[in-house]
Amino acid sequence: MAHPRVRIPSLLALTLGAALVLATAGCGSSDTSAKSASPSSDGKQKSAPVVVATTTWEGAFAKAAGARDVKVIVPPSVHHAPDYDPKPSDLAAVAGADFVLYAPFEPYAAKIKQAAGSKAKLVEVNLDNDADKATAEVASLGKLFGTQDAAARWKTSFDAEYGTLQQDLKAAWPGGKAPAVVAQVFSTWSAKMAGAEVVGTYGPEAVTAQQLAELSKKKPALVLDNVHMTTGTVLPDSGAKQIEVVNYPDKDLDLLAVYKAAAAVVKKGMSGS
Template sequence: MNFKKSILFILILSMLSLAIVGCSKPSEEIIAPEENIEEKLNELKIVASTSWTALMAEAAGGNNVTIIAPVELRHPPEYDFKPSDIQKIQEADWIIMAGYEPFMNKILESNDISEEKIIKVTTTNTYDNLVEQTRLIAEKLDTVDLQQEWEAEFTNAFDMIMGKAADNKVENTRVLVHTHMAAFTRALGYDVIEVFGAEELSPAKMGELANLKPDLIIDNYHNPQGMTIAELSGAKRVELRNFPGPEHGSLIELFLDNASKLDIN
């Protein structure tokens, strides 16, 4: 009787072992390797026309962005490209540009570059536009989560700037502003009495603008035109940047720097 019970017990254990083995899966199926997003981004070749479009790409989540026009240039769209730039663009997975860069248009026209990898953006330094454009880039790069992290940081920085602008009562400051700085200036709340440039100003036009007696002249670092107006009117003149310089590691740093130049800090 005891022998029979032992045999039965052994049979039950054997059946249970087979059942467990049959239900289990190979270890490689249980633990699927997760894709390393950072590694994927590092492998992605992103080429940007200027420092402006490059920092927009980085704000959207792009990594290791190659810039064609040197950051040190005062007016990057005037850059004269080199043969090595053509190769960079040919090998790029994505190309970020605004469309007004002559050197980029020449390269694209003379080489077989797929339009599907070109992302054209609107370069205007306002909060709403930069949020919209970085979202657009992020959708292409599949980096929406990274863009949202940047957007939250950008929102905090911009809210701080706007709060200090309100404290400074900038709405009471009468401003003459260069056309390429007008959107940013209006967004801060200044009283813009006239916009000048980007066409060459005649002596008569400069005299006319000076006679408006502005409190402040906000000029364009990349193409300054307000020096004579400032001399004639006696108003303070400040040069702001659209294209980030070597000292700007992000669009947020550019915004903070421009605000600082306006004594909004």
């Protein structure tokens, strides 16, 4: 994932917010982080982990891995997570967590944890929707959470659905031939799913005039842009149809829905409609 410009809230502001949360907690507020019991592989009961994720992307990985109590800090409407300013309520969620999931481009996660006085384990997540990398990350989180069985079941379901999407996209190739595409570096996973021929990539920085000329020479049929980091039309006047690919799941934290949505827009783009 990219490393956009980051605005980190001051630790002092976060600490003051944490103090406010703790004071409020002492006035009889309800505990929204109570852990539910779940059976372990040996049949005994154990506490299900409470997970706080900085964004819906990490949250969806956690849900796929078997976590049932997942709280997300950054609303889905915020396209650039590092630009989000945490609120006192976010600190309250972190204070009751077992795990705090974040990405390397979200350095404020550690600040949030520190200011909230949380003893949660800070976990860096590899946010990449490449199918192989995503399933590996889900398996890793399942092992960390102690929910390996749930993570394995998700992978079985994902593999089946992903295979179906691949077959459907291949059947939609124009003239039965894999389309040539240019992809933003964090949207290449959608090209892989479609079986497209990636003739060039760009980003995360803006496309330069030289890059524009070089990419245009490749004569791609499609440009797979990243809606979260779009810089507008990438190859104007090239004849290539630009498609906006979404990486982040919605508030339902359904990771598979991201693949289905990408498949739908790519298929539509290949059809020329």
